[in-house]
Amino acid sequence: MFTKITLENFRSFDHIELDLTEKGNTAKHLAILYGENGAGKSNLMSAFVLLPELTRTMDARAAYERILAQGAIFQDENMEKEMREHIRQRLRDMSAIIKDYQMADCENPIIAEYEFNIDGNNGCYRVEFGQDEILHERLEFVLNRRRGLYFDCSATGININDSIIEKEQGKEFLADVKEMAKRYWGKHSLLAILIYEMKDKSNSFGRDNITENFNAVLNEFRNLSCTVSMGDKSWEGLYAQLKVLNQPLSGKISRKREHELDQAEAFFSHFFAMYDPSIRCVTYEKEYVGELIYYKLMEEKYIANSYRRIEFKRESTGNRQLLRILCYLLVACMGKTVILDEAEANIHDLLFQNLLETVQPMIKGQLIMTTHNTMLMEAEFARTATYILQMNPKFPWDKQIKCITDYKKRTYATNNIRNKYLNREYGGVPELKSTELRELLEKMCE
Structure with missing residues (x-):
């Protein structure tokens, strides 16, 4: 603090x-x-x-050295300059x-x-x-x-x-x-x-x-x-003990951490169903690949006289911002x-x-x-x-x-x-x- x-x-x-x-x-x-x-x-x-x-800053230096170590050949100085600038923007x-x-x-x-x-x-x-x-x-x-x-x-x-x-x-x-x-x-x-x-x-x-x-x-x-x-x-950077909070809309996670996915799902579902009467529930759709789980956040939303299942990323700008801010607030509550x-x-x-x-x-x-x-x-x-x-x-x-x-x-x-x-x-x-x-x-x- x-x-x-x-x-x-x-x-x-x-x-x-x-x-x-x-x-x-x-x-x-x-x-x-x-x-x-x-x-x-x-x-x-x-x-x-x-x-x-x-x-x-040392990460940027290491990233450029890795490119050179992999045998990258630049056609001219401009191409090398562009690659340096790309790394520079990211790191x-x-x-x-x-x-x-x-x-x-x-x-x-x-x-x-x-x-x-x-x-x-x-x-x-x-x-x-x-x-x-x-x-x-x-x-x-x-x-x-x-x-x-x-x-x-x-x-x-x-x-x-x-x-x-x-x-x-x-x-x-x-x-x-x-x-x-x-x-x-x-x-x-x-x-x-x-x-x-x-x-x-x-x-x-x-x-x-x-x-x-x-x-x-x-x-x-x-x-x-x-x-x-x-x-x-x-600048956007969230560092949470619950890894799913870093990428709440979609991402991948180890099978060993599936309980974290379930924990976040229960929280998001209860919150949005409580606050938005058009949302019945929020769930994570999972795909198991080896030791990984690929996930994306879904919702059941009342649209045109019936509940329809859609990806949460199609939600309103306000609700997506609310999801994002909730993750940050949870991190503050976690110390x-x-x-x-x-x-x-x-x-x-x-x-x-x-x-x-x-x-x-x-x-x-x-x-x-x-x-x-x-x-x-x-x-x-x-x-x-x-x-x-x-x-x-x-x-x-x-x-x-x-x-x-x-x-x-x-x-x-x-x-x-x-x-x-x-x-x-x-x-x-x-x-x-x-x-x-x-x-x-x-x-x-x-």
């Missing part, structure tokens, strides 16, 4: 902080961010996407990542700092980027029962604490990591280098001897569940951190409000989301969970994020937060100049 995010020269922010703690400096289980269009809500959410991306290298997160027309370093809490222990990961590589990377977390330095890498040296290895036989693995870091750090994060080495079968002893706390950090960052809009593209950007899109305001009010007490992990659905401000949890991304109207670059509880003008228990927000008492509300718009429309329609 995250406790605080600090960004500098990151996309549309020269400096921004998001404090996700409540009394006792503990992490909140729910945070809902509001703000006017163009304020930078999605840019803020993309900072969370950066974490799993930083753990995967981006460091230069592509930096280019995407860098503030326009800014040569100052990008800084992203993540303060977090895992199993009651606080930690901090900080990374600083130059124009095409990492300049500084540092991780602190609990080490030998106290918070300590795991690693600190910069141009002046690569310092990796030997204590991240639990057992004596892990020293060879650590030596390999340090050697790889000398060769590749900067173009790759130390997180990516470490995970790459852990994947190496010859280094299975390394995987077994990394400390439990370090493994927890790596898993938290690499398997962060996010759905975020990032300009003309989006993981989930990032949702405009989660309520295509879902009725009241339905989403009821859904979140029901789910909120059951969230064991953390849900951080953006929304324009002001109905959520009517919920009991709104006072501590609602954040506003403010832009100074006179100086649009001056932005800050405040929780409702942070405003100097106190919000009393009897106050309606939604009304106060819509009355512009908290900021973060768009203003359309109707007179000027009418004049523009008249000119365009002449």
Whole structure:
């Protein structure tokens, strides 16, 4: 769970902080961010996407090397360039990542700092980027029962604490990591280098001897569940213990995990039959092939005076989005951190409000989301969970994020937060100049 995010020269922010703690400096289980269009809500959410991306840069290098190892012959330089770009889009290298997160027309370093809490222990990961590589990377977390330095890498040296290895036989693995870091750090994060080495079968002893706390950090960052809009593209990544939640509409699964398929089927069927009177049941159609089960989600839906069996992928945009969001909410309830950007899109305001009010007490992990659905401000949890991304109207670059509880003008228990927000008492509300718009429309329609 995250406790605080600090960004500098990151996309549309020269400096921004998001404090996700409540009394006792503990992490909140729910945070809902509001703000006017163009304020930078999605840019803020993309900072969370950066974490799993930083753990995967060695995968892009490995993918290209596999192609060459298979004897791929490029007819010309353009074909090779196209192949590199294809891999780059799927598994981006460091230069592509930096280019995407860098503030326009800014040569100052990008800084992203993540303060977090895992199993009651606080930690901090900080990374600083130059124009095409990492300049500084540092991780602190609990080490030998106290918070300590795991690693600190910069141009002046690569310092990796030997204590991240639990057992004596892990020293060879650590030596390999340090050697790889000398060769590749900067173009790759130390997180990516470490995970790459852990994947190496010859280094299975390394995987077994990394400390439990370090493994927890790596898993938290690499398997962060996010759905975020990032300009003309989006990031979609769900990591669930129930594998079917990663691909609820169709996919394949081991026969050994068939019970997970049945568990998800029962949940989806009960939910949609309860909420949509036209749906009688939802089931998984299965095809057994060897040790695998190929599945697709079906439904019995009342259409034209009779129940008809159709694939769920033919459902309405709203119901398909609801299925997708349900999977993310389940992951948050199972104890993981989930990032949702405009989660309520295509879902009725009241339905989403009821859904979140029901789910909120059951969230064991953390849900951080953006929304324009002001109905959520009517919920009991709104006072501590609602954040506003403010832009100074006179100086649009001056932005800050405040929780409702942070405003100097106190919000009393009897106050309606939604009304106060819509009355512009908290900021973060768009203003359309109707007179000027009418004049523009008249000119365009002449």
